[in-house]
Amino acid sequence: MASAEIRQIRRRIKSVESTIKITRAMELIATARIGKAQQRVAQAKPYTEKMNDVIRNIGAATGSIKHPLLEQREIKTVGVLVVTSDRGLAGGYNSSVIRLAEQAVAAHHAAGKEVRLYTVGAKALAYFRYRKHQIRHQWLAVTDTPTYADARGIANIILDEYASGRVDAVESYTTEYISALTQTAIEWPVLPITPPEAVEGAAAAATGYEFEPSAEEILDRLLPRYLEGSVFGMLLEASASEHAARRRAMKAATENAEELTRLLTREANQARQAEITTEISEIVGGAEALSNG
Amino acid sequence: MARSFQVDIVTPEAVVWSGEAELVTARTTEGDIGVLADHQPTMAALATGAVKVVHANGVTIAGIHGGFLQIYRNQVTLLTDRAELTEGSVEDARRAAAELRDTEET
Numbered sequence A: 001m002a003s004a005e006i007r008q009i010r011r012r013i014k015s016v017e018s019t020i021k022i023t024r025a026m027e028l029i030a031t032a033r034i035g036k037a038q039q040r041v042a043q044a045k046p047y048t049e050k051m052n053d054v055i056r057n058i059g060a061a062t063g064s065i066k067h068p069l070l071e072q073r074e075i076k077t078v079g080v081l082v083v084t085s086d087r088g089l090a091g092g093y094n095s096s097v098i099r100l101a102e103q104a105v106a107a108h109h110a111a112g113k114e115v116r117l118y119t120v121g122a123k124a125l126a127y128f129r130y131r132k133h134q135i136r137h138q139w140l141a142v143t144d145t146p147t148y149a150d151a152r153g154i155a156n157i158i159l160d161e162y163a164s165g166r167v168d169a170v171e172s173y174t175t176e177y178i179s180a181l182t183q184t185a186i187e188w189p190v191l192p193i194t195p196p197e198a199v200e201g202a203a204a205a206a207t208g209y210e211f212e213p214s215a216e217e218i219l220d221r222l223l224p225r226y227l228e229g230s231v232f233g234m235l236l237e238a239s240a241s242e243h244a245a246r247r248r249a250m251k252a253a254t255e256n257a258e259e260l261t262r263l264l265t266r267e268a269n270q271a272r273q274a275e276i277t278t279e280i281s282e283i284v285g286g287a288e289a290l291s292n293g
Numbered sequence B: 001m002a003r004s005f006q007v008d009i010v011t012p013e014a015v016v017w018s019g020e021a022e023l024v025t026a027r028t029t030e031g032d033i034g035v036l037a038d039h040q041p042t043m044a045a046l047a048t049g050a051v052k053v054v055h056a057n058g059v060t061i062a063g064i065h066g067g068f069l070q071i072y073r074n075q076v077t078l079l080t081d082r083a084e085l086t087e088g089s090v091e092d093a094r095r096a097a098a099e100l101r102d103t104e105e106t
Helices: A002-062 A093-108 A124-131 A148-163 A215-292 B091-106
Strands: A076-084 A115-119 A134-138 A169-177 A183-191 A208-212 B005-010 B015-021 B023-028 B031-035 B042-045 B049-055 B058-065 B066-070 B075-081 B081-086
Touching: A002 A215, A002 B005, A002 B042, A002 B066, A002 B075, A076 A093, A076 A124, A076 A148, A076 A183, A076 A215, A076 B066, A093 A115, A093 A124, A093 A169, A093 A183, A093 A215, A093 B042, A115 A124, A115 A148, A124 A134, A134 A148, A134 B005, A148 A169, A148 A183, A148 B023, A183 A215, A215 B042, A215 B066, B005 B049, B015 B049, B015 B058, B015 B081, B049 B091, B058 B091
Parallel strands: A076 A115, A076 A169, A115 A134, A208 B042, B005 B075
Antiparallel strands: A169 A183, B005 B015, B023 B031, B023 B049, B042 B066, B049 B058, B058 B081, B066 B075
């Protein structure tokens, strides 16, 4: 009957309305977190910039920098680090990084290279494990609010893998935060370290540096720190991107659900109207039959 | 008044202190170092310990753990993993720095 239909539609409206409440709440939470994450990206910048500065100066002062972490080796095994989030509902955030990483892994295999896979976040872990890839190291509960200790843990493992010769290069697949509206999945070469490009005139200015202890020893301590700092920056950007992607996805979901309630309300009204019309015509028909008789 | 120079204490998470100072002392892996204006360009590895910054408004002391000190054209930059400003004496800062180191190693 018609009234059963109305009840059904009303029930659907209610369920869609409770979905709106959830998606809107998630949108608001993500909005609050983007601000915080962006701020952390900005606060980490001075450290990275000063670090680049120091490395440039060492390079300029010693002529050329030589260090195992800077040397290009013949690549037999590639380490691939995939940075995703732990939770979904973030639109295409995870899938675009994973797609990029998977293509790279396939390309390495095609070129006859071995791949060692490391994952950050539950999404990459689940995806690659399901496809029977062996995952050498995994990190969870990092990307929501990455700490420097997280970055150090990741950097240390990667350094160890590289130093022991298990991998000859490491590349990372992560998301670059360009703006609140744009985040792009990118490949970022981690090891060997690409030293920051020398600035014009730095060579002349940096002569006469005094090193305590030697330049080599400072470089030895500096490069792992530099890697940690870069990994930290990468995690912070990925985190900001995740929140931005989630905000956008939840905003779209809320808007879709609102549109759906509008359609359903119209449908319910139509059904109600149809029911009333039927009732009236029944009454009129009945009265007509009585007066004729 | 002594001539002043720019000092920045920077960690990966934030700029801990930034401003003009007249004297900076810090502990490097080779020993203590004191920096006045027009110091020779220097690059040093920092040890765990206290950093004392003397500036126009008083003295700022921070416990730091590891990192680097760069002196270049009256710009002193301390890049450190962890830093914590303390209210108390140099000894307090050293203790704070030792705590920073201990929390890291556990």
